[in-house]
Amino acid sequence: MRAFISILSVLLCLQLNSFAQYPAPALIPQPVEMKTGKATDNFTIANQRTQVFISDSSLRPSAEFFINFVKKHYFLELTLTTLADANRKNVINLIQESPASMALAKTPDNPERYKLDVLNVAVTIRSPSPAGVFYGIQTLIQLLPPSAKPLPLQAKAVSITDYPRFAYRGMHLDVSRHFFNVDFVKKYIDYLAMHKLNYFHWHLTDDHGWRIEIKKYPRLTTVGAWRDGSIIGLYPGKGNDGIRHGGYYTQAEVKEVIKYAADRYITIIPEIEMPGHSMAVLAAYPELSTTPKLPKKVAETWGIFNKFNNVLLPSEQTFNFMEDVLTEVMALFPSPYIHIGGDECSKIWWKQSAFSQQLIKEKGLKDENGLQSYFIHRIEKFVNSKGKTIIGWDEILDGGLAPNAIVMSWRGEKGGIAAAKQKHKVIMTPENFMYFNHSQFLKEDSLTASRYVPLANVYNYEPVPAILTSAEAKYIWGAQGNLWTEYITNPANVEYMLFPRLDALSEVLWSPKSKRSFPDFQKRLKQQLRRYDFMGIRYSKKYAL
Structure with a gap:
């Protein structure tokens, strides 16, 4: 699992270098830091083909919350997986990382912090806590259009670092x-x-x-x-x-x-x-x-x-x-x-x-x-x-x-x-x-x-x-x-x-x-x-x- 996370981090760094400040999505609450990508970088959610990967069983509630939300409002069936695969495409990765790993990513020492990256091949939410991953899911939901049509369903390309002001x-x-x-x-x-x-x-x-x-x-x-x-x-x-x-x-x-x-x-x-x-x-x-x-x-x-x-x-x-x-x-x-x-x-x-x-x-x-x-x-x-x-x-x-x-x-x-x-x-x-x-x-x-x-x-x-x-x-x-x-x-x-x-x-x-x-x-x-x-x-x- 550590090797998978390391490979994933390298791939993300390479792809995120192309991010620029395009028009920002309308998010509430406003995140701490956000960079936006082009429409060509948007992530497409495909019925049944899109998988939600969790690195730890404690992240299952977050994964199920998102899967159920997409099913209820967009009528799409996503699948949950616990099998790590760095080559997998069209995946939403939910990863609980160690506080030390998050520190290396220059995120502050807040247990509820998360890092959300949306690219055309994958979405990745990382946090040192299950709660932080869940907050990343709430942001991801706001990156989806407020309408079941037109399809395909896409999440807007962004790179977000976020954490709360008050405990x-x-x-x-x-x-x-x-x-x-x-x-x-x-x-x-x-x-x-x-x-x-x-x-x-x-x-x-x-x-x-x-x-x-x-x-x-x-x-x-x-x-x-x-x-x-x-x-x-x-x-x-x-x-x-x-x-x-x-x-x-x-x-x-x-x-x-x-x-x-x-x-x-x-x-x-x-x-x-x-x-x-x-x-x-x-x-x-x-x-x-x-x-x-x-x-x-x-x-x-x-x-x-x-x-x-x-x-x-x-x-x-x-x-x-x-x-x-x-x-x-x-x-x-x-x-x-x-x-x-x-x-x-x-x-x-x-x-x-x-x-x-x-x-x-x-x-x-x-x-x-x-x-x-x-x-x-x-x-x-x-x-x-x-x-x-x-x-x-x-x-x-x-x-x-x-x-x-x-x-x-x-x-x-x-x-x-x-x-x-x-x-x-x-x-x-x-x-x-x-x-x-x-x-x-x-x-x-x-x-x-x-x-x-x-x-x-x-x-x-x-x-x-x-x-x-x-x-x-x-x-x-x-x-x-x-x-x-x-x-x-x-x-x-x-x-x-x-x-x-x-x-x-x-x-x-x-x-x-x-x-x-x-x-x-x-x-x-x-x-x-x-x-x-x-x-x-x-x-x-x-x-x-």
Whole structure:
């Protein structure tokens, strides 16, 4: 195999010397470095005759992803081979190389880097990791025409060296406000994979529904997964529709989705909200609330309202319950990270709770913010004991940040800046740039949350605040887009709100800052929108004007 790779490298070097700067393909995200060849250098994909070679069994998911994509959209059957042959023509080579070999090719030391060369006789994607090869596949797909005709199918000739700017490139989906089935969650994961994102933040629990099976506490899904109605229209709404809504994922389904994401090199981070956003829990187990004798129900209106949104009582019974829940969740998800929420806790309930006030005194806490910090510290200690790390919204800074916590900064950048200065990892997701549930246009085609987050705002966002020193800036792990679903009721709505802001997000997180240009992005986006038409992906036609 080493001899084959060496021969292949020599042949590539000889052929790539003829590359010049012809018109570049419209790629999103923009690669680090790209040289283009002539149309005569394009690679032709031929039905059954084109083979996909993998140098290692770990590359099979990437090969199968490409083979299945070509079959689904271009109706061509490619064959997979593990037999090395330097003389083979019309082949797509997927090769995992040693980091030392990649260093000799003058590619930077980034585990997700890849080198893609398209010539008329062969396509070669090389990387030190299976993930890097997979990202090369996503680029190769964009080199194909966004149409099944005319044939023959050709990939444009290029030589690309590429790697991501940020290690964390995330997208979120709220399935509590509105539930989406497994098939659509898989499709959503495919969308993230297409854009070279590597983390999927799965918001599984909230006031409006509990969406994951917990075997020890079945009422979480028999009761907590269902609400008896939802408000009509924008909050405060025009009444209640009275339609029962809900659903949940069995543990078997969760495992299925995790495997699907792993084959696309995406880590799923589950979110289990606490100590606020817990009405679905309290509807099922009211004894965990500050008012255990009062009946509770799963929330039917959006937002946080002190009158209705009770919170978890910080009792030993509650901590035992949450540890049991997290034990099952952590056994399911291989992710080293567990998101525990920590945001928008209505502390008025703790102020009115004799138990909570006594606990504040016993623990020598300053106030209810200190009690929240105590709660998060307790949970973090348990999660850390299982070898995992917690992520929380920036409210976990209130009262003192847990020692090993990662902060997701949503209320602007202030929380992220504070966490970075305390040497904690930060994921930037400020609402005015990264919340895709807000409207894309001043006049929207459908009901959305009330703020305005146009495509340009997403694209022009810079995740590393200028106020940070170079040493502090290293704690900015990356950024994430969020999609909350109060007003997003079906898959078509999800796609409409996601695209093409997801394209902008991908370029912010992947491409070098120096290469980003919104006018140039808009030009390249036209080709991407044609691809979405080809793939049947919904987006606002205002972008096509």
